[in-house]
Amino acid sequence: MNYFSKNIKTDYGIDAPGIRLGMVLIALLGMVLLTLIKLLPPLWSDQAPYLFVFFKSLGSLAFFYGTLMASYMTWGSKVGKLRTRDQLLDSAGNLLKWTDISTAVDVGCGRGLMLCGAAKLVSNGRVIGFDIWSKKDQSQNHAEATLKNALSENVLERVQVETADARDLPLESGSVDLVMSHWVVHNIESQEEQNKALAEMWRVLRPGGVLLLADIANVNQYQAYFEELGAKNTSFNDGGVEARLMGFLSGGTYVPQTLVLQRA
Ligand SMILES: C[S@@+](CC[C@H](N)C(=O)[O-])C[C@H]1O[C@@H](n2cnc3c(N)ncnc32)[C@H](O)[C@@H]1O
Numbered sequence: 001m002n003y004f005s006k007n008i009k010t011d012y013g014i015d016a017p018g019i020r021l022g023m024v025l026i027a028l029l030g031m032v033l034l035t036l037i038k039l040l041p042p043l044w045s046d047q048a049p050y051l052f053v054f055f056k057s058l059g060s061l062a063f064f065y066g067t068l069m070a071s072y073m074t075w076g077s078k079v080g081k082l083r084t085r086d087q088l089l090d091s092a093g094n095l096l097k098w099t100d101i102s103t104a105v106d107v108g109c110g111r112g113l114m115l116c117g118a119a120k121l122v123s124n125g126r127v128i129g130f131d132i133w134s135k136k137d138q139s140q141n142h143a144e145a146t147l148k149n150a151l152s153e154n155v156l157e158r159v160q161v162e163t164a165d166a167r168d169l170p171l172e173s174g175s176v177d178l179v180m181s182h183w184v185v186h187n188i189e190s191q192e193e194q195n196k197a198l199a200e201m202w203r204v205l206r207p208g209g210v211l212l213l214a215d216i217a218n219v220n221q222y223q224a225y226f227e228e229l230g231a232k233n234t235s236f237n238d239g240g241v242e243a244r245l246m247g248f249l250s251g252g253t254y255v256p257q258t259l260v261l262q263r264a
Contacts, residue, residue: 008152013077013111014139015183020073027066033059069249076256081182081214084258085117087237088212091260092178093121095210095233101125101177107166107201108184110138112146112159114212118180119155125177127155130164137187166197171204179204179211183256186217194218198225205263212260219257231261 014020037056045052102125106115109129119127133141143161150159164170166184179201188194201211211231213222223236237258247255 008148010116010149010152011111011145012081012113012149013141013145014074015077015081015110016073016137017139018136020070023066023070023073025066026062027070030059030062030064030066034063065249072246080256081113084214084256085113085182088114088180088182088214088258088260089117089121091235092118092210092212095260095262096177096208098122099124103128103176104178104180105130105169105171105176105204107169107179107181107197108132108187109146109161110141110182112149112153112161114180114182115146115159115161116149116153116155118178119150119158120153122158122178126158126160128160128162128171130162130166130169132163132165134187137184167193167200169200169204173203174206176204177206177209179209181212182214183216185213185222186215191218191221195225198222202226202229202263207263209263210260211263212258214256214258216254216256217252219255219259223259223261226259226261230264232264234259234261 033055037052037059098121101122104118104122104125104127106112106118106127106129109115109131112129115127115129129146131141131143131146133143135141143163146161147156147159150156162170166181166188181201185194185197188197201213205211211226213219215222220236223234227234239255239257243255243257
């Protein structure tokens with residue numbers, strides 16, 4: 001990588017690119033169906049009116065649903081998650097002083113959304129990003145892309161990137177001031193395995209340290225998990241109308257919510 005290139009643009013990638021492509025295909029299929037209906041002779045709609053209405057509704061539904069979901073996923077990756085990041089970092093600033101942070105970590109950092117955001121605020125410390133670089137979960141996901149973003153955000157000297165699984169973080173217990181994780185835990189297959197990742201985040205956090213967690217599913221379960229361990233100053237954001245609407249449209253698989261808490 002040419003670290004001296006002047007024109008590097010920050011790009012935090014597209015989350016779940018395969019699912020977004022699926023939504024684009026659904027929209028295209030809807031469009032094809034609507035076009036085919038238009039091309040058929042008008043007699044057809046008179047002879048089979050129910051079939052006509054059925055295929056027209058199906059085509060319209062597929063077109064609007066696919067377009068809406070693909071657009072929302074693009075907006076979420078390009079705009080929405082930067083907004084969530086800023087809200088989460090603001091909350092952290094209410095619970096600890098940025099100048100007191102010596103180590104912050106971004107678990108499942110991908111291309112460095114939380115990593116770079118925190119590195120702009122941590123003036124004396126370092127921020128470490130851990131990831132397994134799954135390209136299914138984020139487009140063009142690799143450590144080099146993360147370092148490029150750190151360079152373009154002007155925080156390269158405070159950032160470190162390592163390959164590690166969220167369930168086995170190469171850090172000493174109680175050694176971290178701030179743990180962040182954005183849209184990662186739901187990617188881990190079972191609740192038991194997800195709990196291992198949560199346990200690791202808790203283990204590495206020092207007493208008084210802060211955890212910032214955002215995900216598209218199960219955030220209330222994560223809250224219950226940490227409260228049982230004795231978390232304090234917990235604040236759960238249920239995502240409001242946006243999360244309810246997207247939850248409804250996605251059959252409950254996409255409910256963006258956040259959690260902020262502090263280790264007692
Ligand atoms: C949807 S992306 C989000 C990336 C980044 N946090 C963001 O918000 O832009 C999910 C990330 O979690 C990572 N990931 C998935 N399972 C993981 C695991 N078991 N350990 C560490 N990272 C994991 C993926 O490689 C991917 O980078």
